Amino acid sequence: MTIDLSLLPDGGISWADASGPDGHIVLSTRIRLARNLQATVFTTRARDQDRERIREQVVGASREAKSLADAAVFRVEGLDRADRQLLYERHLISKELAGLEAGGAVRPGAALVLGGDIGVMVNEEDHLRMQSLHSGFALQRAYAALERLDGELGARLPFAFHPEFGYLTACPTNAGTGLRASVLIHLPGLVLTKEIAKVLQGLSQVGLTFRGLYGEGSEVVGNFFQLSNQTTLGKSEEELLDHLGKIVRQVIEYEEQARQVLLRDAPSVIEDKVWRAYGLLRYARSLSFEETMNLLSGVRLGVGLNLIKDLGVYTLNKLMIFTQPAHLAYVAGRALADPDLAIARATFVRRSLEDEAGRIRPQAN
Amino acid sequence: MTIDLSLLPDGGISWADASGPDGHIVLSTRIRLARNLQATVFTTRARDQDRERIREQVVGASREAKSLADAAVFRVEGLDRADRQLLYERHLISKELAGLEAGGAVRPGAALVLGGDIGVMVNEEDHLRMQSLHSGFALQRAYAALERLDGELGARLPFAFHPEFGYLTACPTNAGTGLRASVLIHLPGLVLTKEIAKVLQGLSQVGLTFRGLYGEGSEVVGNFFQLSNQTTLGKSEEELLDHLGKIVRQVIEYEEQARQVLLRDAPSVIEDKVWRAYGLLRYARSLSFEETMNLLSGVRLGVGLNLIKDLGVYTLNKLMIFTQPAHLAYVAGRALADPDLAIARATFVRRSLEDEAGRIRPQAN
Numbered sequence: 001m002t003i004d005l006s007l008l009p010d011g012g013i014s015w016a017d018a019s020g021p022d023g024h025i026v027l028s029t030r031i032r033l034a035r036n037l038q039a040t041v042f043t044t045r046a047r048d049q050d051r052e053r054i055r056e057q058v059v060g061a062s063r064e065a066k067s068l069a070d071a072a073v074f075r076v077e078g079l080d081r082a083d084r085q086l087l088y089e090r091h092l093i094s095k096e097l098a099g100l101e102a103g104g105a106v107r108p109g110a111a112l113v114l115g116g117d118i119g120v121m122v123n124e125e126d127h128l129r130m131q132s133l134h135s136g137f138a139l140q141r142a143y144a145a146l147e148r149l150d151g152e153l154g155a156r157l158p159f160a161f162h163p164e165f166g167y168l169t170a171c172p173t174n175a176g177t178g179l180r181a182s183v184l185i186h187l188p189g190l191v192l193t194k195e196i197a198k199v200l201q202g203l204s205q206v207g208l209t210f211r212g213l214y215g216e217g218s219e220v221v222g223n224f225f226q227l228s229n230q231t232t233l234g235k236s237e238e239e240l241l242d243h244l245g246k247i248v249r250q251v252i253e254y255e256e257q258a259r260q261v262l263l264r265d266a267p268s269v270i271e272d273k274v275w276r277a278y279g280l281l282r283y284a285r286s287l288s289f290e291e292t293m294n295l296l297s298g299v300r301l302g303v304g305l306n307l308i309k310d311l312g313v314y315t316l317n318k319l320m321i322f323t324q325p326a327h328l329a330y331v332a333g334r335a336l337a338d339p340d341l342a343i344a345r346a347t348f349v350r351r352s353l354e355d356e357a358g359r360i361r362p363q364a365n
Numbered sequence: 366m367t368i369d370l371s372l373l374p375d376g377g378i379s380w381a382d383a384s385g386p387d388g389h390i391v392l393s394t395r396i397r398l399a400r401n402l403q404a405t406v407f408t409t410r411a412r413d414q415d416r417e418r419i420r421e422q423v424v425g426a427s428r429e430a431k432s433l434a435d436a437a438v439f440r441v442e443g444l445d446r447a448d449r450q451l452l453y454e455r456h457l458i459s460k461e462l463a464g465l466e467a468g469g470a471v472r473p474g475a476a477l478v479l480g481g482d483i484g485v486m487v488n489e490e491d492h493l494r495m496q497s498l499h500s501g502f503a504l505q506r507a508y509a510a511l512e513r514l515d516g517e518l519g520a521r522l523p524f525a526f527h528p529e530f531g532y533l534t535a536c537p538t539n540a541g542t543g544l545r546a547s548v549l550i551h552l553p554g555l556v557l558t559k560e561i562a563k564v565l566q567g568l569s570q571v572g573l574t575f576r577g578l579y580g581e582g583s584e585v586v587g588n589f590f591q592l593s594n595q596t597t598l599g600k601s602e603e604e605l606l607d608h609l610g611k612i613v614r615q616v617i618e619y620e621e622q623a624r625q626v627l628l629r630d631a632p633s634v635i636e637d638k639v640w641r642a643y644g645l646l647r648y649a650r651s652l653s654f655e656e657t658m659n660l661l662s663g664v665r666l667g668v669g670l671n672l673i674k675d676l677g678v679y680t681l682n683k684l685m686i687f688t689q690p691a692h693l694a695y696v697a698g699r700a701l702a703d704p705d706l707a708i709a710r711a712t713f714v715r716r717s718l719e720d721e722a723g724r725i726r727p728q729a730n
Binding site: 094268269271273275276278279280282283284285286339343346 | 632636637641
């Protein structure tokens with residue numbers, strides 16, 4: 001099966017449209033709730049027929065949930081690898097559920113229910129991983145949507161809940177609320193002023209953690225960090241979100257201060273840096289993903305500081321998504337490996353920036 | 366005194382107009398003849414009044430020479446340092462005569478007679494250094510002009526000549542013909558294929574030597590080499606030029622082969638390299654001279670390989686000249702030091718390339 005292509009080109013990436021609060025610094029807010037069915041073996045220890053039953057139960061309940069009225073349902077097993085990777089590159093499915101981990105495979109019974117900003121992964125590490133994904137810094141909005149879905153599904157499914165431990169989860173680190181909220185934030189100012197290490201160290205002291213673009217285990221590229229809560233137990237959902245929200249607000253302020261310091265102390269250095277990044281993206285004929293992220297980081301900083309005008313943050317966010325391998329393969333109509341992949345990436349970036357600049361320059365073909 | 370500004374913007378740089386043979390690889394051909402006056406102490410050991418007399422004699426003869434009919438005559442002492450540097454940056458005066466060497470000063474009696482493609486430095490290391498400078502690979506043309514001038518001045522001035530040693534010079538390495546011919550050549554292909562060391566080694570075995578952009582002691586930047594004859598004695602002028610010409614012709618062929626190898630074996634690497642250079646020149650906000658030369662080298666290779674179209678070699682040659690400190694200071698109307706100098710350089714390069722591209726891009730200001 002191939003994914004309904006109405007997903008493309010912008011399907012499922014409204015979280016990247018830069019319309020949300022603090023969109024110049026915060027790309028997106030994601031919250032997920034881990035839930036499991038009572039008296040049912042956890043996914044990772046379940047037999048295939050158990051997981052099939054779990055899938056049927058969860059998908060059945062999802063079809064009745066108002067929040068998922070227009071949702072598409074995918075049996076992950078039925079998806080081509082390229083499509084699973086497309087979904088992963090859009091941050092709509094986890095690497096594990098998509099069977100994309102090294103040596104991994106799609107788990108029988110794995111399913112994905114995909115609404116607009118909201119969805120459910122079925123038979124991931126937990127039976128249900130409900131998730132809500134919003135543009136910008138929008139914890140309350142994302143949680144409100146998720147709470148509604150939790151209520152709708154909880155009314156139809158017997159969630160495993162312990163009066164002392166809260167929601168039970170396959171991994172004890174998720175028990176309690178089952179809530180993990182994360183904010184994808186761009187911190188080039190703190191990196192350039194070399195204050196980032198101090199800030200990240202401070203986060204761990206207040207129970208927060210950071211990851212790269214693609215969650216656990218992924219490297220930080222392009223100065224994009226995912227900040228999230230470390231603990232899920234012992235506090236209410238509201239307390240967890242309130243705490244994360246306050247800390248992220250502070251990080252945003254630090255980042256804005258760092259940018260002002262850069263503009264004050266080294267304006268020409270910064271201007272040179274952001275325009276060089278633009279020049280390379282605009283003209284390079286071969287780009288690795290990592291270099292692309294780093295250059296996009298520079299250009300994004302330039303847009304944020306109003307040094308580069310007439311270039312939308314949404315364009316830059318889309319480039320982060322569409323320059324990944326499965327997206328480039330989709331455009332090319334065939335699987336790509338380097339050096340073709342790097343060439344296709346540079347071509348895509350160049351065309352996008354040319355389009356955004358409003359004209360195609362004759363010598364830039 | 367300030368130089369007659371009719372020199373600017375293109376005055377004295379017809380050698381850089383890329384109109385000459387093999388202009389895509391050879392920037393210019395320069396020949397000079399060293400001459401001294403009989404029974405007159407050499408410049409470096411002369412007293413001020415001796416040098417004044419030498420100057421009067423040589424300038425007087427120059428005014429009568431047909432080849433120098435429209436020439437301008439400058440007393441170097443009377444020129445501002447900025448003007449002397451302008452002339453030096455245009456390759457029209459030596460560092461020594463301009464008094465620009467570290468700890469150096471203008472020698473009393475120093476003068477410069479400046480025609481179109483031809484001129485005379487007076488009281489340089491020798492009493493006369495006649496020089497002819499042409500676009501492209503043009504040894505015969507450059508020598509023909511110089512031979513004519515040599516005849517015109519030789520008829521009016523008693524040149525020191527020894528039947529066995531030929532023309533006598535202050536430094537014995539110049540004795541004999543007093544001729545040094547040099548070809549300014551761009552060899553990025555041989556550098557990229559790593560064959561350059563072998564080629565340069567070969568040159569020394571056949572009596573040739575190489576230098577950087579600004580002659581003796583100057584570093585090689587931007588893959589620009591000055592190839593010239595090592596010896597001046599024991600061969601006729603024709604033999605020297607014929608030998609140099611054959612070797613340079615071979616180097617040009619090696620370079621063209623290297624470029625074809627690059628295009629055949631690594632086309633996307635080369636394309637990426639030349640367009641990145643263009644992108645940086647087009648958008649950087651701060652550029653050192655060395656980086657500018659290296660990027661211009663990349664773009665020049667791209668133009669030579671027809672990867673970059675609609676961009677003239679003359680524009681690139683002019684950028685090599687006009688991005689030097691005295692030229693940038695002239696444009697700015699004041700002396701410049703880094704970081705202002707590097708910013709002014711980037712601005713000049715950007716505007717030139719924008720103009721060449723035929724329009725000013727609104728976001729590129």
